[in-house]
Amino acid sequence: MSITLSGADWLHLFLHYVSLSLLAVGGAITTAPDMHRYLVDQQHWLTDAQFSASIAIAQAAPGPNVLFIALFGWHVGLNAGGLGTGLLGMAMSLVGILLPSTTLTWLAARWGQRNRELRAVRAFKQGMAPIVVALLVATSWILATGNQARLQDWPLWLLTAASALLVWRTRIHLLWLLGAGALLGALGWL
Amino acid sequence: MSSLPQGAAATPAEPRAQPQSLTDLFVSFTLLALQGFGGVLAVVQRELVEKKRWMTREEFVEEWAVAQIMPGPNVVNLALMIGDRYFGLRGALAALAGIMAAPTFVVFGLVLLYSQYAGSPMVAGALRGMGAVAAGLIAATGFKLFGALRKHPLGVPVCLFFGALCFVAVALLRLPLVYVLLVLGGLCCVLTYRRLAP
Numbered sequence: 001m002s003i004t005l006s007g008a009d010w011l012h013l014f015l016h017y018v019s020l021s022l023l024a025v026g027g028a029i030t031t032a033p034d035m036h037r038y039l040v041d042q043q044h045w046l047t048d049a050q051f052s053a054s055i056a057i058a059q060a061a062p063g064p065n066v067l068f069i070a071l072f073g074w075h076v077g078l079n080a081g082g083l084g085t086g087l088l089g090m091a092m093s094l095v096g097i098l099l100p101s102t103t104l105t106w107l108a109a110r111w112g113q114r115n116r117e118l119r120a121v122r123a124f125k126q127g128m129a130p131i132v133v134a135l136l137v138a139t140s141w142i143l144a145t146g147n148q149a150r151l152q153d154w155p156l157w158l159l160t161a162a163s164a165l166l167v168w169r170t171r172i173h174l175l176w177l178l179g180a181g182a183l184l185g186a187l188g189w190l
Numbered sequence: 191m192s193s194l195p196q197g198a199a200a201t202p203a204e205p206r207a208q209p210q211s212l213t214d215l216f217v218s219f220t221l222l223a224l225q226g227f228g229g230v231l232a233v234v235q236r237e238l239v240e241k242k243r244w245m246t247r248e249e250f251v252e253e254w255a256v257a258q259i260m261p262g263p264n265v266v267n268l269a270l271m272i273g274d275r276y277f278g279l280r281g282a283l284a285a286l287a288g289i290m291a292a293p294t295f296v297v298f299g300l301v302l303l304y305s306q307y308a309g310s311p312m313v314a315g316a317l318r319g320m321g322a323v324a325a326g327l328i329a330a331t332g333f334k335l336f337g338a339l340r341k342h343p344l345g346v347p348v349c350l351f352f353g354a355l356c357f358v359a360v361a362l363l364r365l366p367l368v369y370v371l372l373v374l375g376g377l378c379c380v381l382t383y384r385r386l387a388p
Contacts, residue, residue, distance in 0.1 A: 021261060023371055028263045029328060033360045034367035041364070049314070052321040057300050059324040063223045063293020066263035070294060071301055078305075090298070094290075101262025102270055106282055109271045112256050119386055125259050126386075127379030129339055131371065132258075134353035136332030138361035143325035156322045163326030168333045177323045185319025186312045 001047050005080040010092065013045075013076065017069070017096030024101060025128055028066035030135040031097075033142050039072060050075040055143060060178050070094045140164070155190050207243040209276050212284040218242065219269055219288030224296070234265060238272070245272070265289065343385040344378070352378050 005013075016038055020031045032055065039046040054075060058068035070090045077089025115121055144160040145153075163177045184190055209215040222237050238244050245253070257267035266289060273285025307313040339349045356374050359365045 020367070023367055024261045024263070025259070025371070025375075031367060033364070037364050037366065053304065053308075053317050054301075056317050056321040056324050057304060058297055059327065060320055061293065061297045061300055062225060063296065064263050064265045064289060066266060067293060067297045071297065074298070074301060094294070098262065098266065098290075101260065102266065102286065105257070105260040105262055105267045105270055106274060106279070108260055109256055109267075109274065112259070116256075119383065119388055123383035123386055124379050126343060127382035128259070128375055129335075129342060129378075130344070130349040130353045131356050131375045131378060133332050133335045133339065134356035135360060135367075136328055136335065137353075138357050140325045140329035140332065141357070141361040143321060143328065156318065159319065159322040160326040160329070163323045164329040164333065165326075167327050167330035174327060177327070178320050181319035181321075181323035182316040183319070185315035185317065185322075188311070188315055190315060190319050190322065 001050075001079050003045055003076075003079045005045070005076075005085075010088075013073075013089070014092050014096045017093055018100055021097050021100040022104065024097070025132060028064075028069060028097060029139055030132065032068075032139045033135075035069075035072060036142055039076065045076045045079060046072060050079075052143065060182075066094075066097065069097045159184065159190065209244065209281075212277055212280060215273055215277065215281055216284045216288040219273075219285050220292045223289045223293050234268060343382050348381070 020034060023034075024031045036051055040048055040051050051072070054071035055068045058065055058071055061067065070093055073089035073091070073093025074086045075089075076093075077084075077086035080089070112121060140160070144157055159181060163181070166172050166177060167174065209218060218237070222234060225237075235250060239247055239250050253268060253271050254264075257264045257271060260267050266286065269285040269289040270282045273281035273283070275281070277284065304313065304317070339346060339353075342349050344352075352374055356370060359370045359374070360367065
């Protein structure tokens with residue numbers, strides 16, 4: 001896939017991350033559905049396969065899962081040119097998604113600590129809970145079905161459901177599951 | 191550990207364990223991030239509370255609640271807040287750098303490896319499989335957090351209602367997140383505010 005990004009496009013990409021940063025309540029992964037809508041469906045800067053691979057690689061690697069955002073940027077930059085634009089996309093995405101949220105967190109953490117008994121603080125904290133939980137399930141749905149739900153993808157759905165059940169109900173190490181998924185896929189069973 | 195007498199907080203406590211320097215903070219968070227496959231939270235709790243004893247379990251839960259409320263990656267927020275607590279802004283930056291720098295290189299290495307073999311049907315298949323598992327992990331996190339809604343001021347049925355609306359809006363209708371958060375999230379917060387005792 002090859003695309004052309006103008007300076008305005010880069011700015012647009014950066015500003016989209018900046019605006020999503022403050023909406024990422026409940027973790028960066030909750031912005032994944034919006035990232036898919038924007039990067040894949042609307043702008044066509046990223047393929048569905050690159051989108052899923054970015055999340056899969058970031059989940060398989062150690063460290064915060066937010067690194068999938070860096071990989072989106074890397075792939076967009078790669079589609080727009082080569083190594084240089086890839087690194088630019090990576091840096092831009094990470095700075096964009098982290099700068100507003102970390103600044104706000106730093107400023108708010110002390111204030112929140114001092115005022116944690118305040119009714120408004122508790123209402124915000126608890127009020128967002130149902131939305132945050134639902135966003136996680138929605139993210140999983142979008143990852144499992146991709147752009148359109150296809151019936152012949154049923155083995156993938158089964159694997160998603162099985163790993164969800166295992167992680168939810170048992171203490172199995174995540175690496176075993178990721179390894180099993182990789183093996184099943186490499187053998188061509190999915 | 192939990193058998194401290196009531197007045198213990200008032201008497202001068204024995205010197206608490208804490209990071210010795212910015213370097214200590216940076217290295218600690220780097221090592222911790224590199225252990226966290228599929229999510230760092232469990233490792234953070236084990237290392238900082240149980241091994242290093244920089245904070246008690248209670249302090250950890252309090253900080254984690256704030257890290258979760260604030261936008262942005264929860265674990266990144268947590269690192270920032272812990273670093274800030276010991277060394278101010280410089281500590282926050284050191285902890286942030288620690289949790290991000292090394293994992294970024296690892297992920298970058300993995301993606302370069304991936305692009306070498308992206309054409310191979312085996313690698314494509316393996317990533318499809320890992321992607322399906324990753325989707326499952328995220329759903330499981332959602333299911334686990336669902337337990338936290340049991341004591342929600344709005345009650346479980348109202349929570350389910352808003353959760354279902356949010357799922358339909360985001361997963362099925364693919365509406366932009368900002369409107370969903372402002373409208374549904376805002377409504378939830380206002381309703382919760384009215385339920386909470388003043």
